Amino acid sequence: MGSACCKSYSLFSQNRSDVLPSLVSYIKTDSLQRNYPQIIRDVPNKINTDKLTSTSIKSIKQESSDRLLQYRKPPIIENSIVIWLTTNIDKNQNSIDQFRHNFNSFQLFINIDEFFSFIIHIKEEKLFLILSDIYAKKVISCIYQMSQLMGIYIISNDRLKDQSWIKQYEKIKGIFTNIESIYKKLKYHLHLSESDNIPIEILNSSSIIIQYLLKKILLYEIDYNEKSKRDFINFTREQYRNKLNVINEFEEDYISSRAIWWYTRKCFLYFAIDKAFRKQNIELLIKMGFFLRDVHQQINQLYNKIDNENEMIVYRGQGILEHELEIFKNHKNGFISFNNFLWTNIDRQISLSIARSATNNPNLFGILFRMKINSSIKYISLENLSYYLNSENEILFSIYTIFRIGKIKQIEDKIWQINLILVNDDNQQLKDYLQSIKYNEEQTSWQQLGFYFIQINQLDKAEELYKILLESNSINNSKQLTILNEQLKFIYNKKNNLIDSTLYFKTSLKNSSNDLLQNDSSLYSKYFNNGIRFHKENNLFEAIQNFKCALNIALHASEIDYLQIASLYYHIAEIYNEKEIFIQAVENYQSALENELKHFPRQYLSIAKIYNKIGEIFYQIEDYTKAFSYYEKSIKIQKKFLSPNNSILAITNYNIAIIFNDLQQYKKAIEYASQAVNIARHSFGSNHEDVRLYKDYLDELRKKTFIGVIPNGSVYE
Incomplete structure (x- = not known):
């Protein structure tokens, strides 16, 4: 039987004149409170709402001009960041405007400390640095080992007289006398970096389950509409302020039958999708879900209209x-x-040349993926579909295409070939992994994914998923909204955030009440x-x-669960007990006892627990005879099930x-007190605080009565 978490209270009423200790409950404790013994229960630390005010992060002192601050907004959906550390903004204003216009993820610094503060927070994005020569040595020596650092471009007016030290740093792309030459070089390197690397994931059972459910959510489950498109466009306008012409064109001209054309254009859509999949950004994936679904459906529709070979080989570099x-x-x-739409080529040489070009970056190895595919997976030729001409050899697959790793061999210096074999949905190993989530088909995929995140203790991911679904307004069914709020309540409860837990539970209950009858069994857990x-x-x-609403549902259920009913009566009794409404407390404890006895035999520890509770109440109202009768029933059960030296x-x-x-x-008081001393001594040792408490009380009784003989052969010194 579950027990409520209640505050403790003294068993003595305010007008008691004696000073003897009160009864002590044995619930969930191995030791007793000392100064004023009380019923011991699980008491949550009270929430101090005065301390819940947010503490702002101390701001770094900014000495930059207002023009500098406009570049400090960190990118959200970019894979690469261009950073320029300079000594003079005004002198370079035209170049700064050019960089800002062409590189969405552009950050400008004139303070080296602010520069380092920004750099250390970069976790995944690729970095391209432009350094004034005055900063070059200091900066490069500090950050060169960062794996995210892709290229360094030094601008110098002949102040770097000794350039021999530069040779040891392969990431330095050159020393330039003007920013225009850096711009051209950087644009080329950035293009190579952005266009070639699809995120790849080695899969285990957990990642397979997550991908499977996320794919179902994005492509089949969410009901996208015109509002979905508008919300995404508004979002991209905030992120890509220098791409407004393309975004406006997309807003005016986009239709689902041209989804592949827009994807292959490699505009803001392409890079936003890449970023979302690379970081498994569920919020961004859902925002652009309508577009992902359109590309996926266009691949499937066009595939069904053509005759496909049974087997073919494609490549990716x-x-x-x-x-x-x-x-x-x-x-x-x-x-x-491949956690994106997979873009491949029939021509091995074209893919191999891309792999070779990757080695221009000293941090990278070139990889030529050789993929054996068959008609069990849907794909489409990009001929006459791509934004670019001469795409007849290019093949596009939908998201989350799964392969098995085959032979791996080195074919050139820093170039490796990895053979991959397509895995289709009929693969038995995949089916085994997914078996645990397919048994409950009435659940939606987002429900299953959220439950799975909770199961593997990724509470933050589950919270992120549920809140995104609520904020996106993609879930309109009241029952599903109830589940969303109830799961958020559960997560905040697990995190011990009782305020937010209650907030979401009230919302859950409101949604349920709008859609269900008050005695509907589905409301039981909510109440x-x-x-x-x-x-x-x-x-x-x-x-x-x-609790009474839940009890009403339990009592009218088609199949009576006596333990469930007993638990509810017990919780209600606990509250009446706390409010010192003792008659109703005893009535509900008795009802809990009656229902528990219908399930368990009479000699059972949980029965003893209820006897103790009733005994405590009769003690409080000073009916000591009835109090003893219930404690006597309790101790008979305890002696049967517990070891002789159990502290209870x-x-x-x-x-x-x-x-x-x-x-x-x-x-009789001395008999029982001496038994308490002896049991506690065997259980804890002579110096334990419980032993001292019982011994002190026994000494008080002996002084009061002058009885020194300890019965039953007990040893008391």
């Missing part, structure tokens, strides 16, 4: 880092996925969990109302001793 190559070598026969939440917040009125038995004996003291039956 790109660069990867050395540690990524080692991962491939260590996962032969494993699964990999029950709401009761738990309000109880933790000490909002006892709301808690008891929700010590607590119960101690409580009974207190009752007999109030009944003025001092000999």
Whole structure:
């Protein structure tokens, strides 16, 4: 039986004149409170709302001009960042405007400390640096080992007289006397970097499940509409302020039958998609989901209209880092996925030349992927579909195409060929991985994905998914909205954020009430969990109302669950007990007991627990005879199921001793007190604080009665 989390309270009423200790509950504790013994229950730390104010991050002192600040907005959907560290803004204003117009992810610095502060927070984006010669040596020596650093361009007016040190740094692309020459070189290198590298993932069972569900959500489940397109366009206008002409064209001219044409144009769409898949940015993927679905559907529709060969070989050339190559070598026969639309070529030489060009970057190895495919997967030739001419040899696959890693061999210096074999949906190993999520087909894919994130303890990912779905307004069904809010409530509860947990649960309950009858069984868990939440917040009125609603549902269920009903009566009794409404507390404890006895045999520890609770109440109202009768029933069960030296038995004996003291039956009080001492001594050792508590109480009783003989052969010194 579950127990509520309640605040503790003294068992003595305010007008009691005696000073003997009160009864002590044995619930979930191995030791007792010391100064004023009380019922011990799980008490959550109260939330101090005064301390919930947000603390702002201390700002770095800015000495830059207002014109500099406009470049400081960090990019959200870019893979590469161009950074210029200069000594003079005004002198370079025209060049700065040119860079800003052509490189969306452009950052400008005139303060080297601010530059380093920005650099250290870059985790994944590729970096291209333009350095004034005055900064060159200091900066390069500090950051050269960063794996994200792709190229360094030094601008100098002959101040670098000694240039021999530069030879040791392969990432330095040259020393330039004017910014225009840097611009041309940088634009070429940036194009190579952006266009060649699709994110690749070595798959395990978890990533296969996540990809499978995410693909279903993006391509089949979310109901996109014209608003989806408008929201995405508004978002891209904020991100790509220098691409407004292309964005406006997309807004005016885009139709789903030209999705592939727009994708192959490699405009803002292409790079936003690449960024979203590279970082598994669920928010961005959902924002552009309508476009992903359109490209996917166009591939499928066109594939069905043509006769495809049973088997063919296609190639893809790109660069990867050395540690990524080692991962491939260590996962032969494993699964990999290209986490984007996969762009390949029938012509081996074209793909090989791309792999070779990747080695111009000293950090990269060139990879030639050789892929054996068949008609079990849908793909399309880009001839007459691509934005670019001469695309007849290019083949496009949809997102999350899965292959098995085959032979890996080196074919040239820093060039490796990796053979891949297409894996289709009928693969038995994939089916085995997905078996755990296919058993409940009535659940939506986003429900299954959120549940799976929670199952593997990725609570932040689950929270991100649910909040994005709520904010995107892509879920309109009231039952599904209820589930969304309920899951967010559960996540915040796991994170011990009771305020947000209650907020989302109230929203969940409101959605449910609009759609379901109050006695609908699907509302049971909502009322029950709401009761738990309000109880933790000490909002006892709301808690008891929700527990009673849950109880009403449980009592009218088609199949009666007696333990469920007993648990609800128990929670209600606990609240009445806290409010010192003792008659109703006893009534509900008795109801809990009756229902539990319908499920369990009479000799069971949870039955003993309820006997203890009722005994505690009768002690509080000073009906000591009834209090003892319930404690006697409790200790009989405990002796049957617990070891002779269990600390719970010590607590119960101690409580009974207190009752007999109030009944003025001092000999019996000493008997039970001495049993408490002996059991606790065997359980904890002579120096334990519980032993001292029981011993001190026994000494008080002996002084009061002058009885020194300890019965039953017990040893008491």
